[in-house]
């Protein structure tokens with residue numbers, strides 16, 4: 001499976017990436033919202049509107065949630081084939 005990466009021309013000074021590549025549509029428009037305290041994380045693509053919700057421990061970061069999201073998406077995609 002090929003990985004497409006888009007070069008970002010402007011330098012953004014942020015500690016963590018907040019936008020990720022969508023496994024469904026390939027756009028870099030996936031955002032993760034960590035609901036502090038409730039242990040929930042909501043992830044949504046602004047392009048194709050795919051949305052999911054995960055249990056996230058307080059130590060989990062948005063990258064962890066994104067990994068859960070892509071893992072789940074891939075396993076779902078395989079199950080549907």
Ligand SMILES: [Zn+2]
Nearest residue numbers: 022025045048
């Ligand atoms: Zn998408």
